[in-house]
Amino acid sequence: MVNYIFDGTFDGLMTVIYVSYYNRQIPNDILSENSYQKNFLGDDIYISTDINKSDKVQNAITTKISKEALKNIYYVYLSELESSYMLIYKYVRLGFKIGRKINYFLQNDIVNDVIKLSQRINHEAYKMIELIRFKEIKKGLFYAKIHPDYNVLPLIVPHFAERFQDQYFVIHDVKRNLSAVYDKKSWIITDIPPEITLITKEEEDFENLWKIYYKSISIEERKNLRLQRQHMPKKYWDMLTEKQ
Amino acid sequence: MELHDKIRILADAAKYDVSCSSSGSNRENKNGGIGNASFYGICHSWSDDGRCISLLKILFTNVCIYDCSYCVNRCSNDIERALFTPDELADLTINFYRRNYIEGLFLSSAVYKSPDYTMELLIRTVKKLREDYNFNGYIHLKAIPGADINLIRLAGLYADRMSVNIELPSEKSLKLLAPQKTKESIIKPMSFIHSKLLEKSESKKLMRHTDKFVPAGQTTQLIIGATPESDRTILKLSENLYKYYDLKRVYYSAYIPVFNGNNLLGVSSPPLLREHRLYQADWLLRYYNFKADELLTEEELNFDVLLDPKINWAMKNLNLFPVEVNTADYNMLLRVPGIGLRTAKRIVKARKAANLNYDSLKKLGVVLKRAKYFITCNGKYYGGCEIETNKIKNKLLPKSNVLEGQLSIFDSIYKTESNLPILV
Ligand code: SF4
Numbered sequence: 001m002v003n004y005i006f007d008g009t010f011d012g013l014m015t016v017i018y019v020s021y022y023n024r025q026i027p028n029d030i031l032s033e034n035s036y037q038k039n040f041l042g043d044d045i046y047i048s049t050d051i052n053k054s055d056k057v058q059n060a061i062t063t064k065i066s067k068e069a070l071k072n073i074y075y076v077y078l079s080e081l082e083s084s085y086m087l088i089y090k091y092v093r094l095g096f097k098i099g100r101k102i103n104y105f106l107q108n109d110i111v112n113d114v115i116k117l118s119q120r121i122n123h124e125a126y127k128m129i130e131l132i133r134f135k136e137i138k139k140g141l142f143y144a145k146i147h148p149d150y151n152v153l154p155l156i157v158p159h160f161a162e163r164f165q166d167q168y169f170v171i172h173d174v175k176r177n178l179s180a181v182y183d184k185k186s187w188i189i190t191d192i193p194p195e196i197t198l199i200t201k202e203e204e205d206f207e208n209l210w211k212i213y214y215k216s217i218s219i220e221e222r223k224n225l226r227l228q229r230q231h232m233p234k235k236y237w238d239m240l241t242e243k244q
Numbered sequence: 245m246e247l248h249d250k251i252r253i254l255a256d257a258a259k260y261d262v263s264c265s266s267s268g269s270n271r272e273n274k275n276g277g278i279g280n281a282s283f284y285g286i287c288h289s290w291s292d293d294g295r296c297i298s299l300l301k302i303l304f305t306n307v308c309i310y311d312c313s314y315c316v317n318r319c320s321n322d323i324e325r326a327l328f329t330p331d332e333l334a335d336l337t338i339n340f341y342r343r344n345y346i347e348g349l350f351l352s353s354a355v356y357k358s359p360d361y362t363m364e365l366l367i368r369t370v371k372k373l374r375e376d377y378n379f380n381g382y383i384h385l386k387a388i389p390g391a392d393i394n395l396i397r398l399a400g401l402y403a404d405r406m407s408v409n410i411e412l413p414s415e416k417s418l419k420l421l422a423p424q425k426t427k428e429s430i431i432k433p434m435s436f437i438h439s440k441l442l443e444k445s446e447s448k449k450l451m452r453h454t455d456k457f458v459p460a461g462q463t464t465q466l467i468i469g470a471t472p473e474s475d476r477t478i479l480k481l482s483e484n485l486y487k488y489y490d491l492k493r494v495y496y497s498a499y500i501p502v503f504n505g506n507n508l509l510g511v512s513s514p515p516l517l518r519e520h521r522l523y524q525a526d527w528l529l530r531y532y533n534f535k536a537d538e539l540l541t542e543e544e545l546n547f548d549v550l551l552d553p554k555i556n557w558a559m560k561n562l563n564l565f566p567v568e569v570n571t572a573d574y575n576m577l578l579r580v581p582g583i584g585l586r587t588a589k590r591i592v593k594a595r596k597a598a599n600l601n602y603d604s605l606k607k608l609g610v611v612l613k614r615a616k617y618f619i620t621c622n623g624k625y626y627g628g629c630e631i632e633t634n635k636i637k638n639k640l641l642p643k644s645n646v647l648e649g650q651l652s653i654f655d656s657i658y659k660t661e662s663n664l665p666i667l668v
Contacts, residue, residue, distance in 0.1 A: 104597035106590060107604040130288050134343045142342060160344075165276045166378075167342060184276075206339050212248050213340075216255035217301060218291035221500050221514055227294025231287070241345070242289055 001028035005046045008032035010077050013085060014054035016047050017092055030085035057092075065095035065102055072103075075118035078151045087113055125152040129159055131232065133241045134169060136203050137196060141168045146239060147175040153189060154180075161187050170194045207241050214242040245326060247336075253326040257306040257317055258352060261409070261465060262495040266298040266347035266382040268460030269404040277378030279341060279348070281404055281460075285382075286347050299350035299384060300340055304328055304365055308354035312422035314411070314470050314499065317354045327356070330369040338377050348382030348404070349373070359390035359429075367395065370402040382460075387437070389429040396433050400440060405460035405492070408434045410485075413478050417471035437462045438489045461492040468522060469515040470499035474545035476536070479525055483536040486529065496522045521547040528553060531585055532578045555581045555640055558618060562636075565618045566625055569610075570600055581640075582615030602626060614640060 004020065004027045006012035016030055033046070061070045073091065076084050091114045095102045105111045125148075134142035142164070146153070153173050157180040160169060164182070171180045172194055180189050237243040267285030287296035305327040306317045316323065337349045351369060356362045366385060373379040385403040387396050400406060408430055412418045415427045440457050464485065466478060482494040498514035525547065528534040532554075539553055540546070547553055558565065558581050567576050569591060577588040587609035594600060594608055602621040606612055617627040617636045627636070 101597060104593050106594040106608055107598060107600070112607055130286055132344050136342070144344070162273055163280050164278065164342070165273055166278050206343065209248055209251055209336070210340060210343070210345050212251050213255050213300070213302075214289065214291060214297070216252050217259050217297060219259055219293045219295075219500065222293035222295070222516065224294035225292060228290045228292060231294070231296065232290045240289065241343070 002043045002045055003027060003029045003031060005031050005033055005036050005044055007049050008034050009049055010074065011051055011054035012047065012049040013077060013088065014057040015050045016085075017089060018050075018053040018057050019047050020089070027086075027089065030089055031082065032085070035082060061092065061095065064099060065092075066100055069095055069102060072114050072118040075121040075155075076114055078121050078155070079117055080151055081117075084117065087117070121150050121152060121155075124148050124150050125155040127233075127236065128152055128156050131236050131239055132156075132160075132171065133239055135199060135207075135241075137199065141170070143170045143172065143194065143196065144239075145172050145174055147173065151176060151178075153178055157182070157187050157189070207244075211242055211244075247332065249324075250326045250328055250332070251302070251336075253324050254303045254306060254328065255301070257354070258301045258303045258350075260316070260497060260500065261301060261350070261352060262295075262497045263384070263407065263463055263465065263493065264296055264298045264301055264350060265405075265463075265493065266384075268492055269382060271380050271382070271404060271456070271459065273380045275378065277380055278338065279379050279381030281348070281380070281382045288344065288346055298347045299382060300337055300346045300348070301350040302328075302333070302352075304333065304351060304353035304362070304369065305356045306354045307356050309357065310355050310422070310424045312411075312425065314421050314467060328369075330365065330372055333369050334372040334377065337373060337381075338379065341379070341381055346381075348384070350384040352386035353388065355388060355390075359388045360392050360395060363388045363391035363395040363399065367399050367402070370399070374402050384460075387433040389425050389433070391433070393433070393436050396436055397440070400437065400457045403458050405463065406437055406458050407463045407465070408437075409465040410481075411465065411467050412471055413466050413473040413481055414471065417473065421471065434462065434464070434489055441490065461490065463491055463493040463495065465495040465497055467499050468496050468519050474540075475518070475522060475525070475547050476540040476542075476545045478522060479529070479536040479540060482526060483529055494526060496526070517549045518547070521549060521553055525553040528557075533575060534579075551637075551640070552581070554579070555614070559637060566620045566627070567618065568620050568623065569605065570595055570622060580615055580618045582611035582613065582618070584609070 002025055004016045006016050013030070016027075020027055058070060061073065069091075073088050076088055076091075087110065090110045094108070094110055098105065102111060103115065106115070128146055128148055132144045132146060134144045137143045151173075153171065153176075157171065160171065161182050166184065168184060169182050173179070177191055177193065178189055179192065179194050180187055181194075232240075265285050266281065267283065269281035270283050271281040273280040285298060287298045289297040291297055303317075305325070306323070307325045307327060308317045308319050311318045311320050333349075333351070337346075340346045341348065349370070351366055353362050353366060356365070366388070370383050370385060373383065382405075383403045384405045384407065385399050387399065387406050387408045389408060396406075410430055412421060418425060418427060437458060441461065444457055466481070468478070478496075485491045485494055496519050498516050498519035500514045525539055528539065529536065534557070539557055548556055551559075558579070564576075564579075567580060569577070574588055574592055577583055577591055578585070583591070590608045591600065591610075594604070600608075600621060602624070605615075605621065612626075617639070
């Protein structure tokens with residue numbers, strides 16, 4: 001039984017699928033090198049990432065299965081769950097067998113798991129789009145801090161880059177030490193930590209106005225904290241200006 | 245007056261308007277400006293009452309020349325009054341927007357000096373946003389009843405959505421509680437907006453260039469429980485509004501007594517559960533292809549607050565059940581208690597791939613606890629009891645006292661935005 005070890009990147013994972021197909025070797029497990037400890041008995045094979053091979057696999061998925069399938073796979077990958085790599089592997093195999101209709105097979109556990117997990121990632125990305133709060137940390141530069149359960153940063157930046165075309169911004173994932181930086185033209189994700197300056201008086205004023213608004217818009221007679229929490233889970237409250 | 249006092253007073257005065265939705269518009273961010281609209285709408289926060297905050301929902305002013313007796317802002321009420329300037333409000337909107345607090349502005353107002361004068365102030369504010377700030381975020385504007393039609397036309401060019409609140413579900417109630425407003429002053433702008441929208445969709449067909457005129461359509465609001473209209477009257481009214489004016493939404497607002505001391509209307513607590521049932525029924529009209537007459541009849545004027553309107557309907561039509569999930573058509577699946585829109589779609593999809601078995605129904609999202617009494621799967625019935633009204637009803641009635649814990653059983657009726665994917 002063979003275990004494939006890769007560098008943890010999406011291209012790396014796609015390369016693993018490529019190699020496994022050409023070697024006709026079904027892996028026992030697929031592991032990212034970050035979490036891998038060398039004490040397995042079986043054969044561990046390290047696969048080095050190859051962009052060409054990755055592209056080929058992605059193309060094959062798009063044409064032989066569907067674009068939606070590739071999207072699901074990418075989302076599941078962003079879950080960063082160790083078990084997700086094998087799940088993706090199995091899903092791709094099944095997809096190559098069934099083809100375009102794979103997502104109709106909702107009774108199949110692999111398909112069902114992929115769709116459910118991909119929806120969870122999508123859901124969290126959506127929550128971040130709702131709940132991110134920017135602070136103006138320097139004239140014209142806006143900064144937001146997040147700590148999502150899944151690595152959703154690459155999914156949410158395009159939304160803000162489209163919306164705030166005239167605004168420099170940084171979205172900082174403090175859990176993964178990744179920052180998305182937008183310069184009014186394009187954006188990148190980097191692991192260089194952003195420089196944070198002190199909050200200005202003007203910024204504080206706007207935050208206070210927002211808090212006043214937030215309090216005034218609620219109807220006392222309808223108080224329903226359970227419903228509030230259902231939509232706005234407590235684990236995100238430290239991101240929210242109105243909850244400070 | 246300080247800005248924070250204005251916000252406190254004018255947000256408080258706006259809070260009884262239920263709508264906060266930012267959906268239905270695809271406005272793009274043009275020439276490097278600020279903002280865009282997301283078709284499915286985005287909520288940004290939830291207040292302590294569990295309602296979603298999507299837009300900066302605020303009144304331009306709460307100074308009013310009218311005296312509608314259900315309203316806090318009525319001129320005879322002794323309250324703090326405030327008034328924004330267009331500049332203040334535009335600037336505030338932009339600054340909230342840049343921080344991702346909001347999707348845009350929902351601007352309404354009391355009637356200050358005259359309907360036209362007020363409407364002009366609202367227009368100046370949104371014009372500033374669109375033209376001076378190059379703001380392409382969402383704008384919902386209230387049409388002030390009685391304002392000149394030309395002002396409504398102008399406002400519609402800046403707004404994504406407009407609304408005229410009917411508030412009271414019958415002309416009689418309107419005369420009684422809002423004597424200075426006429427039915428005419430409400431219906432006129434509504435039908436004008438509707439005719440403009442029709443005109444637009446006609447010229448779109450002919451590929452002519454059209455100005456953006458309220459791309460997200462119009463909505464309205466009805467107050468529930470301040471006046472004696474039955475659920476049936478209200479639902480029939482909504483049905484007609486959807487049918488003849490093509491409204492995007494009718495909102496229902498349980499009347500909350502806003503009197504200091506003398507409670508003229510004799511209402512003590514807001515009828516929240518009744519409001520909830522009306523929302524459910526409204527969904528059945530809009531998405532489940534039900535007719536108001538199917539849900540309520542001359543003999544049954546109001547909903548049983550203990551039962552979901554869909555279960556209520558199914559109970560009265562047991563002869564149509566059980567249905568076979570492997571063959572029933574989409575419309576019939578939608579009518580099964582425990583099967584929602586998404587689940588019905590999933591069932592139709594999944595059974596193309598393979599025959600459905602009972603165990604997989606749960607995976608597809610069927611709420612078996614309710615649905616099992618109304619379906620068969622491969623010919624087998626899993627309800628356990630005979631399909632008979634009283635037996636099923638007993639099983640479907642909520643166990644504990646619903647009225648006591650009414651809020652805790654509510655689904656998210658205020659989640660006006662759907663969680664549809666906006667990511668590619
Ligand atoms: S006109 Fe509007 S703001 Fe004025 S009292 Fe009537 S409902 Fe209230």
